[in-house]
Amino acid sequence: xxxxxxxxxxxxxxxxxxxxxxxxxxxxxxxxxxxxxxxxxxxxxxxxxxxxxxxxxxxxxxxxxxxxxxxxxxxxxxxxxxxxxxxxxxxxxxxxxxxxxxxxxxxxxxxxxxxxx
Amino acid sequence: xxxxxxxxxxxxxxxxxxxxxxxxxxxxxxxxxxxxxxxxxxxxxxxxxxxxxxxxxxxxxxxxxxxxxxxxxxxxxxxxxxxxxxxxxxxxxxxxxxxxxxxxxxxxxxxxxxxxx
DNA sequence: TCATTGTGCCTCGCAAATTGAGGTCCGTCA
DNA sequence: TGACGGACCTCAATTTGCGAGGCACAATGA
Numbered sequence: 664x665x666x667x668x669x670x671x672x673x674x675x676x677x678x679x680x681x682x683x684x685x686x687x688x689x690x691x692x693x694x695x696x697x698x699x700x701x702x703x704x705x706x707x708x709x710x711x712x713x714x715x716x717x718x719x720x721x722x723x724x725x726x727x728x729x730x731x732x733x734x735x736x737x738x739x740x741x742x743x744x745x746x747x748x749x750x751x752x753x754x755x756x757x758x759x760x761x762x763x764x765x766x767x768x769x770x771x772x773x774x775x776x777x778x779x780x
Numbered sequence: 781x782x783x784x785x786x787x788x789x790x791x792x793x794x795x796x797x798x799x800x801x802x803x804x805x806x807x808x809x810x811x812x813x814x815x816x817x818x819x820x821x822x823x824x825x826x827x828x829x830x831x832x833x834x835x836x837x838x839x840x841x842x843x844x845x846x847x848x849x850x851x852x853x854x855x856x857x858x859x860x861x862x863x864x865x866x867x868x869x870x871x872x873x874x875x876x877x878x879x880x881x882x883x884x885x886x887x888x889x890x891x892x893x894x895x896x897x
Numbered sequence: 898t899c900a901t902t903g904t905g906c907c908t909c910g911c912a913a914a915t916t917g918a919g920g921t922c923c924g925t926c927a
Numbered sequence: 928t929g930a931c932g933g934a935c936c937t938c939a940a941t942t943t944g945c946g947a948g949g950c951a952c953a954a955t956g957a
Binding site for chain 2: 673674675676677678679680681684685688689704707708711712761762764765766767768769771772774775776777779
Binding site for chain 2: 904905906907908909913914
């Protein structure tokens with residue numbers, strides 16, 4: 664798993680604050696481990712959005728500290744370990760709230776920028 | 781001009797990066813001065829988005845430094861001064877690019893979060 | 898007249914988040 | 928053996944918004 668050539672990345676500043684939203688959304692589909700999250704995001708966006716490790720891990724740890732997600736280590740057949748994260752009920756609730764906020768935010772900006780070109 | 785009670789504000793982190801986009805969009809409608817921008821945004825969003833001075837002025841100065849906008853002082857009848865900002869051709873171009881980026885960004889997040897509830 | 902509110906500009910230090918670079922460990926395959 | 932990729936992590940620097948503060952002056956009303 665590795666490839667997908669780089670596309671023009673989206674303005675980094677726009678991404679700020681959207682990370683928890685993304686992570687929780689992803690984990691809604693099932694448990695995932697860090698590296699997998701990065702690859703999944705990269706693939707699904709065709710390389711437009713490359714989640715950086717330096718942003719991902721701190722974000723995950725924070726979500727875990729607030730009990731929105733939990734983690735557990737799982738040993739693969741080859742003996743190597745992976746740390747899986749899964750969403751918690753509190754995280755579900757938080758996600759719902761965040762989604763609403765996100766939609767509000769989009770509507771607001773759209774109101775100024777004008778509807779989709 | 782003053783009122784519009786405070787509503788629940790949108791997550792500050794989400795706002796990051798969207799400010800230049802907003803400012804340029806507004807200035808597309810014609811020259812405006814700082815205080816006016818703040819009031820306009822507050823009114824149009826019903827108080828959801830209160831652009832703070834500490835965020836606005838630095839942002840304007842930056843846009844001016846990059847020649848996306850220009851400013852000029854105008855004296856009112858009562859003798860007071862206002863600093864008007866107006867968009868420049870370079871700003872127009874930048875705005876167009878930013879808009880496209882914005883739409884891309886929204887689509888991307890939407891793809892993970894799921895379409896509007 | 899005096900005090901308060903509103904208009905209008907600005908800067909500074911703090912907090913939060915991402916980036917980019919760095920580091921570690923260990924399978925696998927040539 | 929050596930190089931690569933999987934897989935975890937941290938840290939300094941940067942960027943941006945926030946809050947608080949400051950300054951100046953007009954208009955309002957007690």
